[in-house]
Amino acid sequence: MQNVINNAEKMIHAEREQFIQLHPQSLALSQRANQHFLYGVPMHWMNDWGTPAPLFIAHASGNHFTCADNIDYTDFCLGDTGAMFGHSPPAVAQAIKNQASKGFTAMLPSTLAPNVGETLSNFFGLDVWQLATTATDANRFVLRWARAVTGRKKVLVFDGCYHGTVDDAMVDIVGKKNINRHSLLGQVQDLTQHSTAVPFNDLAAVERELASGEFAALLTEPALTNCGMVLPNDGFIQGLRALCTRYGTLLILDETHTISSARGGWAKANKITPDFLVVGKPIAGGLPAAAYGFSSNMAARMKAAKDRAPSGHSGIGTTLSGNMMTLRAIHATLTETATESTYQHMLALAVLLEHALTDVIKTHNLAWNITRLGARLELQFCATSPKNAAEARGAQNDSIESAMHLYLLNRGVLLTPFHNMMLVCPATTQADSDKLVRVFNECLKELTS
Ligand SMILES: Cc1ncc(COP(=O)(O)O)c(C=O)c1O
Incomplete structure (x- = not known):
């Protein structure tokens, strides 16, 4: 695990640099917003995502959004559940x-x-x-x-x-x-x-x-x-x-x-x-x-x-x-x-995603797990799901979490900040899920190298 943490710390540095290269418009908007918003954001905690500047959104639809730098993201955060039925459901x-x-x-x-x-x-x-x-x-x-x-x-x-x-x-x-x-x-x-x-x-x-x-x-x-x-x-x-x-x-x-x-x-x-x-x-x-x-x-x-x-x-x-x-x-x-068929789609896809992410974790011999509640999945850095908050806290690691979030974000995949939650919405497709699994696998390859 210490090796993973060391790699995570190096990864954070490299990925922050990469974010800056990829997001000149978000950086410029951040500087402007700084003049009239506390911490440059409408709500102070929006500044806590771990990115060098907040990601400014140009538009969002279904489970995708485009940032100010015209990069497309597959959104597994979905406004931490606010957009659980997709952005702007028709x-x-x-x-x-x-x-x-x-x-x-x-x-x-x-x-x-x-x-x-x-x-x-x-x-x-x-x-x-x-x-x-x-x-x-x-x-x-x-x-x-x-x-x-x-x-x-x-x-x-x-x-x-x-x-x-x-x-x-x-x-x-x-x-x-x-x-x-x-x-x-x-x-x-x-x-x-x-x-x-x-x-x-x-x-x-x-x-x-x-x-x-x-x-x-x-x-x-x-x-x-x-x-x-x-x-x-x-x-x-x-x-x-x-x-x-x-x-x-x-x-x-x-x-x-x-x-x-x-x-x-x-x-x-x-x-x-x-x-x-x-x-x-x-x-x-x-x-x-x-x-x-x-x-x-x-x-x-x-x-x-x-x-x-x-x-x-x-x-x-x-x-x-x-x-x-x-x-x-x-x-x-x-x-x-929020119809029955909507839920059927979300839940079925979330089960497949749980299995696929679990397989990736096993491939890299990590004692981590995915805990799922319907359409909601959580990656935790412990072998089995925690039974209370003390166990859940014990499994947290800020370095690994930050590195992973930044790595995925720089490759167009958004997880929920402050922990590792992934939510499947009605618009999420198998291809979106495959993309998350592929990038997660590449990230773990680097973290465990
Ligand atoms: C379980 C639960 N209840 C209530 C809230 C509060 O929601 P809001 O911030 O929209 O008031 C949250 C926010 O994350 C939550 O997770």
Whole structure:
């Protein structure tokens, strides 16, 4: 492994030089943007990709995009799931076009609203819905509802989780202690007062906490997808469901990424009914939109909580959520784009890709693995899939990761930054998949030479 790391460090140097040669326009745009955007980018973290300058996109369609230097890329990042159904899916683009001359936002529902509610209910299998603009907001709102409904303050999450910039979920286990996530900026509250993290796949640890009767909610993804990928052990999520019911804690499943599992998400496919289901990113084909669903029974509890509260600001909701444009885009995405046949294509191709990448890893005698969740694949630098975030962190290697991402990017293949995620979308073809496998093989040849 040390040989691979040494080669990776040399590779990073060479590939950064290569990026600079290939991308004069992106470099020029970066210099210009630097004058009026912090770090030269609309969002500061867009500067963290590990490239000498951000890659500026000229246009994107399906699973390809062209950068400012007119280079074509095969996109396996897909906006880290926002574009999971491809860039500008035709049905969504048409729906937006149709709505564009009929109003964007009015603080009132459009006539399409009842259809969107029915569509969400049919798609995910929960009765009642509310919209938000981002999955972060949806999670935040659900936690507010959960506390209001139960009258409890605490939230249980899993070490290594990410649910957007939701402060309540930003606690980590370090040693044996819970602490605020080290990297948070400007957070002055001690988050551990009301949030507790336990290891994923550890039902005993969950029960030890929930038994206190203090927890309003347990917030989790069905699989951890943001610290590498950690799949649930058989029966783990079922176990969470049972424990939450036993101790009066509400189970919130955040399916923002695990919507890659199957049409309707992981919970529906596995016949688990959470108390709240949160979903964001791709549900409006890549336009900002998120939703949370719950049962009719929960809706009654939420209304009762609202009735108990004094009138005025609830602390839940934003002005632009559920606007007319978004409603149109959600409807087109869920009824015309995220169809059964779409998912069949994505899942079948992802299985083939998993096998092909695994074969390449074996050819080079590396103790690495590919973990797959439906259309989503993660390369991890460990022999078998990790069981919790500590194991996933232990398998990370910044040098190898940076080298590999840069090598692939310079050869027209984009992986998801900050870990090694590859997502297959409806437009991804066998040829695209073959290209990834070929370039990955060439990269490993150099890394292991
Ligand atoms: C599981 C999960 N939930 C929520 C979010 C937040 O999404 P957004 O950044 O669109 O608010 C993310 C973002 O990566 C996520 O991975």
